[in-house]
Amino acid sequence: xxxxxxxxxxxxxxxxxxxxxxxxxxxxxxxxxxxxxxxxxxxxxxxxxxxxxxxxxxxxxxxxxxxxxxxxxxxxxxxxxxxxxxxxxxxxxxxxxxxxxxxxxxxxxxxxxxxxx
Amino acid sequence: xxxxxxxxxxxxxxxxxxxxxxxxxxxxxxxxxxxxxxxxxxxxxxxxxxxxxxxxxxxxxxxxxxxxxxxxxxxxxxxxxxxxxxxxxxxxxxxxxxxxxxxxxxxxxxxxxxxxxxxxxxxxxxxxxxxxxxxxxxxxxxxxxxxxxxxxxxxxxxxxxxxxxxxxxxxxxxxxxxxxxxxxxxxxxxxxxxxxxxxxxxxxxxxxxxxxxxxxxxxxxxxxxxxxxxxxxxxxxxxxxxxx
Numbered sequence: 001x002x003x004x005x006x007x008x009x010x011x012x013x014x015x016x017x018x019x020x021x022x023x024x025x026x027x028x029x030x031x032x033x034x035x036x037x038x039x040x041x042x043x044x045x046x047x048x049x050x051x052x053x054x055x056x057x058x059x060x061x062x063x064x065x066x067x068x069x070x071x072x073x074x075x076x077x078x079x080x081x082x083x084x085x086x087x088x089x090x091x092x093x094x095x096x097x098x099x100x101x102x103x104x105x106x107x108x109x110x111x112x113x114x115x116x117x
Numbered sequence: 118x119x120x121x122x123x124x125x126x127x128x129x130x131x132x133x134x135x136x137x138x139x140x141x142x143x144x145x146x147x148x149x150x151x152x153x154x155x156x157x158x159x160x161x162x163x164x165x166x167x168x169x170x171x172x173x174x175x176x177x178x179x180x181x182x183x184x185x186x187x188x189x190x191x192x193x194x195x196x197x198x199x200x201x202x203x204x205x206x207x208x209x210x211x212x213x214x215x216x217x218x219x220x221x222x223x224x225x226x227x228x229x230x231x232x233x234x235x236x237x238x239x240x241x242x243x244x245x246x247x248x249x250x251x252x253x254x255x256x257x258x259x260x261x262x263x264x265x266x267x268x269x270x271x272x273x274x275x276x277x278x279x280x281x282x283x284x285x286x287x288x289x290x291x292x293x294x295x296x297x298x299x300x301x302x303x304x305x306x307x308x309x310x311x312x313x314x315x316x317x318x319x320x321x322x323x324x325x326x327x328x329x330x331x332x333x334x335x336x337x338x339x340x341x342x343x344x345x346x347x348x349x350x351x352x353x354x355x356x357x358x359x360x361x
Contacts, residue, residue, distance in 0.1 A: 019218060020218075024211060024215060028207065028208075028211045031207050032204075032207065035200075035203060035204075035207070038356075038360060039196060042180075042195075042196055042360055043195065043196060057361050060356050060361055061356065063356075064353060067352050068349055071349045071352065075210055075213075075214050075341075075345045076341075076342055076345045076346070077338075082131075082138070082139045084139050085139040085146075089153055092153055092157075093160075095157070096156075096157065099160070100164050100167070103164045103165065103167065103168035104167070104168065104171060106168055106172075107168035107170075107172040108171065108172070109172075111171060111172045114172065
């Protein structure tokens with residue numbers, strides 16, 4: 001039991017070294033910057049016709065995944081965990097990708113075959 | 118080196134048993150697994166939303182549905198109010214991670230201060246969401262209804278729905294949008310609400326000195342994981358409801 005406590009404390013100490021206040025605020029400004037870019041695209045770039053809505057959607061999704069990476073990696077601290085934990089949490093999303101593909105096929109079929117209501 | 122000592126050496130590897138191979142505390146692993154399952158639930162809801170939207174020939178334009186700043190302007194400001202909500206939630210995520218950081222230094226006073234800031238952020242977000250729900254409800258959107266519900270004359274239906282569509286209108290699309298919007302933001306709001314409650318409980322434990330006696334603030338980290346997850350889900354809800 002005492003061994004475990006020592007281990008946890010050491011671990012906690014490592015984490016402190018890897019996530020300083022400065023780093024926290026820099027991640028915050030990255031997240032804020034990405035959000036501001038999304039707003040500029042939504043309110044200026046697409047309405048002015050510099051980018052089509054369908055291209056814009058891919059840009060939004062890419063920026064969203066980038067934001068998700070920063071939140072999970074730094075705020076949720078996954079970047080500093082062991083590779084085994086990182087893999088078991090991220091590889092599971094293969095199922096979600098599969099589900100997205102399935103539902104898009106389904107949606108595409110309905111789009112082509114449902115009466116217009 | 119004889120084979121026996123080699124065998125002992127094998128046993129010291131992280132995956133040889135008798136220790137945590139991920140060197141993560143039990144409660145934290147369980148929180149991660151819970152969040153993974155929760156991520157699957159939210160993904161399912163959002164994927165279904167995407168499939169519905171993809172299957173319809175027309176869909177309400179978010180810039181037209183969400184264009185009011187309650188108490189300031191009724192229309193003409195797309196995305197501004199949700200921008201404020203997004204900022205509040207990201208900000209409360211930062212204060213949460215600062216509470217975790219203060220916990221590593223075992224600075225009780227700072228943990229209390231940052232936890233209080235996080236809870237205030239959570240309440241502000243919930244307040245904003247309540248205002249937005251009220252506004253949409255006032256316009257006629259709710260579970261199972263849209264602004265044209267109850268109308269029978271085609272002209273009246275067009276008049277009720279046209280403000281929310283850019284081009285062709287569809288009663289079914291507006292209905293699906295309404296149902297999915299309230300279900301998904303409602304489920305997210307419920308998570309924010311329970312997050313605030315858990316944060317308050319942990320704050321009381323911090324004030325009580327429970328974690329000081331325990332020697333570590335791991336509990337703050339665990340509730341922090343949950344809180345960041347709520348922020349993470351909002352990032353996706355924001356993209357798929359308000360931007361795309």
